[in-house]
Amino acid sequence: MARLKTAFASTFICALLVAACGGTTTPPTGTGVAATSGAPKADIKIGLATSKSGAANFYNPQQSNGALLAVEQINNAGGINGAKLQLIIEDDGSARDQGITAFRKFIEQDKVAAILGPTLSAVAAGAHPVAQQSGVPVIAISNTGLGIVGKCDYGPCDWIFRASLGEQTAVPETVKAATSKLGLKKVVIIYGDGKFELDDLTIFKDAFKANGVTVAKEIAYTAKDVDFAPFVTQAKAEGPDAIVASSLAGPAGKILDEVAKQMPGKRVIGGNGLNSAALLSNANAGLMIVGTAWSRASTDKANTDFISAYKAKFNTEPDQFAAQSHTAMLVLADALKRSGNPTDKAAVKKALEATKDLPTPLGAFSFTADHDVKQPTFVMTAKDGQFTPFQ
Amino acid sequence: METLLEFFRTYATAIAVIGISALLALSVWLTLYAGQLTLGNAAFMGVGAYVSALLGRHLDTPFPLALLSGALAAAVIAVPLGVTVFRLRGVYLAIATLAFGEIVRVILLATPITGKGQGLNGIPPKTELWHIYLSLAVVAYVLWRVQGSTVGRAWAALREDELASASQGIDVRRFKLASFVIGALIAGWAGGLSAHLTFSIDPSDFGFSKAVQILVFAVVGGIPNVLGPIVGAVVFTALPEILRPLKDYRDIFQGLILLGVIVFLPRGLVTFLDVRRTRKLERIGAADVA
Amino acid sequence: MLEQLYNALFVGSVYALFALGFALVFSVLDILNLAHPTTFMLGAFAAYFAMTAVGLPWYVAGVLAFFVCGAFGIALDRIAFAPLRRRSAPGLSAMISSLAVTLIVVRLIELRYGGDFITFPAGAVPSLVLRIGDAVLEGIRLGIVVLSIVLMLGLTYVVRRTQLGRDLRALAENPRAARILGVDVDRAISATFFVSSALGGLAGVLLAFAYNTLDSRMGLPLELRAFTVMVVGGMGSLPGAVIGAYILGLGEVASLVYLPTELRDAFAFGLLFLVLIVRPTGLLGHRAADRV
Numbered sequence: 001m002a003r004l005k006t007a008f009a010s011t012f013i014c015a016l017l018v019a020a021c022g023g024t025t026t027p028p029t030g031t032g033v034a035a036t037s038g039a040p041k042a043d044i045k046i047g048l049a050t051s052k053s054g055a056a057n058f059y060n061p062q063q064s065n066g067a068l069l070a071v072e073q074i075n076n077a078g079g080i081n082g083a084k085l086q087l088i089i090e091d092d093g094s095a096r097d098q099g100i101t102a103f104r105k106f107i108e109q110d111k112v113a114a115i116l117g118p119t120l121s122a123v124a125a126g127a128h129p130v131a132q133q134s135g136v137p138v139i140a141i142s143n144t145g146l147g148i149v150g151k152c153d154y155g156p157c158d159w160i161f162r163a164s165l166g167e168q169t170a171v172p173e174t175v176k177a178a179t180s181k182l183g184l185k186k187v188v189i190i191y192g193d194g195k196f197e198l199d200d201l202t203i204f205k206d207a208f209k210a211n212g213v214t215v216a217k218e219i220a221y222t223a224k225d226v227d228f229a230p231f232v233t234q235a236k237a238e239g240p241d242a243i244v245a246s247s248l249a250g251p252a253g254k255i256l257d258e259v260a261k262q263m264p265g266k267r268v269i270g271g272n273g274l275n276s277a278a279l280l281s282n283a284n285a286g287l288m289i290v291g292t293a294w295s296r297a298s299t300d301k302a303n304t305d306f307i308s309a310y311k312a313k314f315n316t317e318p319d320q321f322a323a324q325s326h327t328a329m330l331v332l333a334d335a336l337k338r339s340g341n342p343t344d345k346a347a348v349k350k351a352l353e354a355t356k357d358l359p360t361p362l363g364a365f366s367f368t369a370d371h372d373v374k375q376p377t378f379v380m381t382a383k384d385g386q387f388t389p390f391q
Numbered sequence: 392m393e394t395l396l397e398f399f400r401t402y403a404t405a406i407a408v409i410g411i412s413a414l415l416a417l418s419v420w421l422t423l424y425a426g427q428l429t430l431g432n433a434a435f436m437g438v439g440a441y442v443s444a445l446l447g448r449h450l451d452t453p454f455p456l457a458l459l460s461g462a463l464a465a466a467v468i469a470v471p472l473g474v475t476v477f478r479l480r481g482v483y484l485a486i487a488t489l490a491f492g493e494i495v496r497v498i499l500l501a502t503p504i505t506g507k508g509q510g511l512n513g514i515p516p517k518t519e520l521w522h523i524y525l526s527l528a529v530v531a532y533v534l535w536r537v538q539g540s541t542v543g544r545a546w547a548a549l550r551e552d553e554l555a556s557a558s559q560g561i562d563v564r565r566f567k568l569a570s571f572v573i574g575a576l577i578a579g580w581a582g583g584l585s586a587h588l589t590f591s592i593d594p595s596d597f598g599f600s601k602a603v604q605i606l607v608f609a610v611v612g613g614i615p616n617v618l619g620p621i622v623g624a625v626v627f628t629a630l631p632e633i634l635r636p637l638k639d640y641r642d643i644f645q646g647l648i649l650l651g652v653i654v655f656l657p658r659g660l661v662t663f664l665d666v667r668r669t670r671k672l673e674r675i676g677a678a679d680v681a
Numbered sequence: 682m683l684e685q686l687y688n689a690l691f692v693g694s695v696y697a698l699f700a701l702g703f704a705l706v707f708s709v710l711d712i713l714n715l716a717h718p719t720t721f722m723l724g725a726f727a728a729y730f731a732m733t734a735v736g737l738p739w740y741v742a743g744v745l746a747f748f749v750c751g752a753f754g755i756a757l758d759r760i761a762f763a764p765l766r767r768r769s770a771p772g773l774s775a776m777i778s779s780l781a782v783t784l785i786v787v788r789l790i791e792l793r794y795g796g797d798f799i800t801f802p803a804g805a806v807p808s809l810v811l812r813i814g815d816a817v818l819e820g821i822r823l824g825i826v827v828l829s830i831v832l833m834l835g836l837t838y839v840v841r842r843t844q845l846g847r848d849l850r851a852l853a854e855n856p857r858a859a860r861i862l863g864v865d866v867d868r869a870i871s872a873t874f875f876v877s878s879a880l881g882g883l884a885g886v887l888l889a890f891a892y893n894t895l896d897s898r899m900g901l902p903l904e905l906r907a908f909t910v911m912v913v914g915g916m917g918s919l920p921g922a923v924i925g926a927y928i929l930g931l932g933e934v935a936s937l938v939y940l941p942t943e944l945r946d947a948f949a950f951g952l953l954f955l956v957l958i959v960r961p962t963g964l965l966g967h968r969a970a971d972r973v
Binding site: 105 | 397400401402403404405408500507508509510512513516588589590591593594595596631632635638639641642
């Protein structure tokens with residue numbers, strides 16, 4: 001027994017050493033999809049930092065798959081002026097320091113042309129400044145909060161672009177549509193204590209004010225709450241015309257159920273957190289009203305092609321996060337082509353800024369002067385397990 | 392040479408985080424060595440982080456002064472807390488300090504100046520690697536010297552038997568409070584360093600999972616000497632990066648390694664060399680003297 | 682108001698169901714089993730698997746999950762705790778080995794079912810809704826309230842009045858003496874883990890049914906609450922844990938009604954802190970302070 005233990009211990013130490021060396025001396029071990037044989041030009045590397053583990057791991061595999069599909073399609077169609085794209089995917093672990101290390105690895109070791117990600121806004125708050133300092137273009141694919149592009153807390157952020165519809169745009173559109181169609185006078189907001197939820201709370205309050213709707217009460221829940229009945233009971237006491245869920249999909253599902261039970265006939269208005277495929281299987285999903293960046297029902301050719309190709313490759317329906325990462329990759333590839341020299345980062349940045357009405361699953365794609373996505377908001381509800389336009 | 396530089400540039404943040412983890416592990420080691428199981432050091436880290444970042448932002452306080460103020464703020468808060476929880480031991484103390492940590496988190500979430508749940512963003516990255524490793528060297532050296540001194544022996548005695556120590560004339564209250572407050576001071580200093588490393592802090596960085604993580608570093612490394620917590624912090628902060636090639640299976644292997652270490656070396660990684668000796672002693676029935 | 686009282690009763694029952702198994706292991710073995718939230722989650726997934734992949738009805742799936750989790754508890758003990766006992770390792774090590782098991786099991790579930798929450802197929806779990814005026818009563822929620830009280834009474838009976846209970850109490854007082862007195866210590870420990878984990882798993886199934894949703898991290902929010910509940914009720918006291926759970930549930934709902942909502946969480950931990958300072962033994966506890 002004693003010998004066994006010593007053997008185990010020494011194997012463990014050896015394994016650690018091997019792993020440590022392996023991690024530093026081998027070439028990048030990302031998910032390369034490019035064919036390396038016979039390529040006339042060097043591959044163009046793109047980094048994707050995404051939450052494959054940790055609290056936000058549910059955005060994957062869709063977020064990775066959307067980009068992988070785009071890279072495959074671009075390479076099959078001849079790549080970037082003859083050069084193949086190589087996508088390197090790193091897990092950001094839903095943690096800020098891991099996100100920063102992933103970004104540094106892309107920049108220092110892989111020498112990527114541009115970076116997509118990371119998944120969470122809280123991680124982006126640490127990772128984006130790293131790319132900004134090094135002058136590497138970034139396209140955010142799922143950060144919807146305040147301070148991602150345009151005016152950022154850490155100073156200039158002119159290397160950062162965003163392909164994900166910001167809540168500043170989506171929420172006011174949602175509130176406008178809901179107010180006019182439902183004749184809202186008074187609402188109650190139930191909100192969580194995370195960065196995303198609090199950003200949403202601010203934006204919702206402003207939007208309701210602009211539409212002349214009273215916010216009768218704001219009720220905070222915490223990430224540790226499991227039961228939402230007391231919150232909805234509390235909201236009901238105010239006699240609101242609708243409930244606003246400034247939350248992620250998990251709590252939103254429980255709020256939907258409670259509203260259905262306690263306040264029959266009332267609707268739930270939400271932000272991007274409710275754009276979740278998992279939420280669609282909730283029996284009360286039909287109550288929600290949400291602004292989305294992507295409509296499955298859009299009949300643009302770019303969109304229908306994307307949906308059928310995605311289903312063929314991954315044997316599952318794409319969601320908004322797949323559509324957004326797919327779009328970001330298309331936008332990036334288009335800019336790399338137009339830049340003339342994909343290794344010249346300033347040229348790529350300039351080309352990104354000049355993106356004009358590129359056909360993508362999200363619609364004709366352009367950036368605003370602030371590097372934010374310029375696209376329509378689809379105000380949706382759910383029916384039969386699908387997002388459908390809210391009318 | 393080029394690859395080495397590249398390695399350092401890539402892993403600069405990871406290496407910095409390792410150093411900060413080691414400081415935090417030492418901060419909790421100090422209390423564990425004196426027999427107090429506290430889970431409050433994540434909150435003290437948070438106090439240091441917020442105070443130093445806010446001073447820098449609103450009063451343009453020079454960086455070293457801001458760091459020091461953060462550490463002192465944590466220590467000042469630790470005094471009344473330490474006095475209050477003095478009577479508690481073991482799991483009770485752990486849960487009381489955990490409750491304190493949650494109260495700090497709730498206050499951070501409810502106060503406008505701390506940015507509530509959105510946290511503070513755009514904190515200038517002033518922390519250099521040498522700041523962290525110089526702090527670590529100083530703290531480790533001081534603690535190592537203290538461990539060998541009368542104070543260190545008093546702490547060890549407290550850990551083994553509080554009643555006996557008191558009867559031998561050790562001022563239990565003062566020694567316990569000292570280890571608690573100095574632990575908070577170190578954690579607050581580490582918090583200030585970490586706030587100026589990753590551009591952004593928010594209350595969730597200093598919650599229950601951080602408290603448990605710090606404890607894991609110290610316990611898995613080993614309590615017998617100051618090397619233990621440092622080894623534990625280095626190994627278990629580096630592990631996620633080392634295991635990166637395993638991709639989806641990274642957490643599983645991390646769990647397996649953690650389980651293997653704690654099961655085969657329950658007194659910590661640093662007891663690895665002692666294992667054979669202990670085995671022999673166990674066989675002759677003298678494990679207690681080891 | 683009455684509605685909020687009913688909500689509080691339900692929330693308290695949820696906390697009680699979760700905390701019972703947690704408190705049982707702590708009272709007998711002085712172990713803070715950080716894998717308890719994982720067992721809770723595993724129960725929900727075992728039932729989900731039984732219902733969707735095997736096609737069993739919900740009540741059979743629930744019973745199955747109870748036994749699966751009980752077995753998991755015994756395995757957990759053999760893997761994470763028994764080796765530490767053999768080496769007479771410090772109590773802290775058990776916290777860490779259970780944490781390691783959590784890391785592994787949560788990730789395995791995520792690899793199989795994804796990290797996002799999932800929902801039971803429509804109609805798989807019957808919903809019985811009674812409306813009394815404005816208020817809504819739900820069958821499953823009432824069932825959980827009743828069950829948590831029944832389980833508390835049953836468990837108290839087992840601990841107080843049966844041979845197994847006597848063995849457990851002997852074990853809790855002094856393992857070495859218990860062994861000398863002829864208590865089958867290994868069997869008693871296995872029984873403790875079986876009951877604790879089976880209850881934890883059952884709690885997971887019931888909650889997944891009540892909310893019609895399950896995910897890999899569903900147990901974590903309850904962990905801190907379980908600490909609070911145990912301290913308030915008295916560490917090591919099973920009826921205390923249940924009473925503590927109802928006090929916490931009531932307190933949380935009351936502070937939602939009467940306090941600024943942002944400070945609601947401060948109530949729970951303020952209460953915890955206060956109890957520890959004023960009466961560390963809790964309401965029904967008797968041991969003054971714990972060994973280190």
